[in-house]
Amino acid sequence: MIEPLRKWADRYRSRGKYTPVGTSFHWIMAAMVVVQLVSGWTMQRELVGEAKIAAYGFHSQLGLAILLLGAMRLLWRLMVPGPINDADAPGVASTVAHIIHFIFYGLFVLLPLSGWALWSALQPSQPLYLAGLVPVPLMPFQDFSPELSEWAMRTALNVHVFCVVVLSLLVPAHALAAIKHHFWDRDDVLEGMLPEVPDTESHPGGPRYSPPAPAFPHRSTGG
Numbered sequence: 001m002i003e004p005l006r007k008w009a010d011r012y013r014s015r016g017k018y019t020p021v022g023t024s025f026h027w028i029m030a031a032m033v034v035v036q037l038v039s040g041w042t043m044q045r046e047l048v049g050e051a052k053i054a055a056y057g058f059h060s061q062l063g064l065a066i067l068l069l070g071a072m073r074l075l076w077r078l079m080v081p082g083p084i085n086d087a088d089a090p091g092v093a094s095t096v097a098h099i100i101h102f103i104f105y106g107l108f109v110l111l112p113l114s115g116w117a118l119w120s121a122l123q124p125s126q127p128l129y130l131a132g133l134v135p136v137p138l139m140p141f142q143d144f145s146p147e148l149s150e151w152a153m154r155t156a157l158n159v160h161v162f163c164v165v166v167l168s169l170l171v172p173a174h175a176l177a178a179i180k181h182h183f184w185d186r187d188d189v190l191e192g193m194l195p196e197v198p199d200t201e202s203h204p205g206g207p208r209y210s211p212p213a214p215a216f217p218h219r220s221t222g223g
Contacts, residue, residue, distance in 0.1 A: 002079050013083040018193055022082060025073040026193055029108075032066050036111075037168060057126065060119045063112040064130045070108030097177070100170060107170075111163045117141075117156035121149065 009019045018026070039059050046052040119128055120139035128136045141149045178193075 005080055009080045013081070016083050016191070018082055019080060020195070021076060022080070023193055023195055025069065025076065029066060029069055029073065032062060032069070033167070033171065036062055036066065037164070037171070040164060053123065053126070056119065056123070057128070060115050061129055061132060063115045064128070064136060066108055067112035068130065070105065074105060100174065103166070103170065104174075107163050107167050110159060111167065114156040114160040114163065117152065118160060121153040121156070 012019045036059065039055065039062075043052060043055040043059060046055055116128070116136070117139050119126075121141045128138060130136050141152065144152065
């Protein structure tokens with residue numbers, strides 16, 4: 001099953017493009033992360049009440065969806081590598097880009113898990129759902145001693161806040177790096193993650209979509 005997928009993906013990788021699956025994961029999760037950051041900061045200004053609890057519920061459910069999509073995206077990347085593009089040129093910039101992508105994946109795990117823990121500790125009587133449909137069990141904080149429960153909640157809060165700060169810095173840095181690649185370096189990094197919109201009647205494998213294969217043997221950093 002994996003080999004046919006990889007052969008299909010090679011049609012895109014050979015042109016420096018990510019597959020439609022890879023680009024869908026990227027842009028859907030990017031939109032969800034932006035919504036999470038905005039909702040997370042704005043709901044702090046809400047007065048305590050039903051509206052704030054509802055906002056926390058939405059925030060928690062969307063976070064669990066990001067956790068699920070992040071796991072699916074990582075599985076996809078392990079099965080179908082992304083293309084080799086100009087971001088893979090040997091050097092410090094490529095190493096930093098790889099590190100940042102590993103950090104992103106770590107945040108996609110730590111943020112939802114710490115948020116899940118906070119909801120379980122603060123709203124043990126309120127059910128939590130994935131995508132508003134699938135019930136998600138709460139973490140068993142009610143089985144802990146008061147001291148252990150307090151420590152776990154504070155730890156989860158500290159982890160969540162720290163990860164939010166890191167994510168708030170990485171998102172604009174990642175976007176600015178993509179813009180720099182496209183407008184300053186004039187390479188194929190951003191174009192590789194954009195959906196294909198052919199401007200001719202020919203197959204997308206035409207000249208516009210057939211950049212020279214980079215001479216870098218490294219795997220790509222995105223997708």
